[in-house]
């Protein structure tokens with residue numbers, strides 16, 4: 001009751017946030033006649049001038065009203081679509097690094113042009129992340145007309161590009177692309193030996209379309225990349241043999257709910273004895289410890305025909321969330337989703353998508369989507 005009374009007087013948090021944006025929207029509207037009076041040639045000049053000013057230290061927030069007004073006018077001229085005031089608001093919120101919730105058909109594609117253009121003025125790249133290749137291509141072409149009119153360059157990252165094509169697309173002011181492509185490019189870059197081979201630049205600013213799908217639903221299945229192993233697989237067999245000699249609840253404790261398993265002190269001693277090492281936790285034994293932990297998980301948590309199936313001599317992991325299956329084995333990877341299959345055979349490195357296994361690469365991938 002009290003809360004409703006307060007809300008009636010001062011408004012909800014959302015209303016207060018929107019109210020704060022009103023003066024900026026008013027300022028953009030004020031600049032409209034000035035932008036309408038400009039000739040076609042003036043827009044690229046404005047972009048170049050603002051880029052220079054930003055390079056000299058002028059904050060983006062100061063340029064925002066003018067840049068948004070210019071982008072709105074460009075869209076009106078080339079697409080016949082003038083950003084609505086609510087789209088300006090969405091654009092401001094996105095520039096602030098927040099989430100703008102807009103209903104289907106409200107025009108999120110056009111909204112994104114505002115913060116994408118503004119942040120591109122830094123000259124350090126902007127990523128616009130979409131859920132699939134079709135949208136990446138469509139939006140890059142569709143909105144690309146606006147950016148090009150403004151004198152900014154656009155690239156698109158989709159499946160099947162060479163590294164040289166990717167480098168060029170990432171060097172554009174604004175780069176559209178599908179989320180896994182951005183993620184895998186980041187991971188692949190991290191496996192390269194020379195900076196000159198990197199396709200991505202330093203990460204700067206990203207706008208994520210369908211953020212609930214990309215950062216929540218899709219993020220549950222991490223992207224995992226792995227290089228061909230240079231070491232022999234003997235260690236797997238050695239470790240695999242000792243696990244059945246450990247006793248549940250004495251040597252290790254299983255937490256089914258958390259999908260984790262921990263060695264007890266007794267278990268550690270027993271493993272050390274069985275493997276003939278002094279200290280399993282010594283940094284020199286880190287690989288051995290990793291094998292023991294993974295073997296323990298494989299023996300205690302992963303059940304055949306539930307978590308994975310074996311078909312034609314290959315292990316197929318079942319994704320517990322999506323029910324999709326991923327084949328991993330025989331040194332080749334073939335995920336059932338077609339795009340993955342193509343990608344795996346294209347790449348010399350093995351790429352695997354596996355269910356929710358915590359890994360360093362997962363967090364690295366998340367870091368590649370700074371939205």
Ligand SMILES: Nc1ncnc2c1ncn2[C@@H]1O[C@H](COP(=O)(O)OP(=O)(O)OP(=O)(O)O)[C@@H](O)[C@H]1O
Pocket residue numbers: 080081082083084087102103104105106107108109110
């Ligand atoms: N300011 C505008 N003036 C005229 N038409 C617009 C404007 N903004 C968007 N539209 C049109 O509205 C339609 C929907 O836009 P868009 O596809 O960007 O929506 P969306 O919010 O991304 O929807 P979805 O959630 O379905 O992806 C498009 O045809 C687009 O051209």
Ligand SMILES: [Mg+2]
Pocket residue numbers: 108109209
């Ligand atoms: Mg959309």
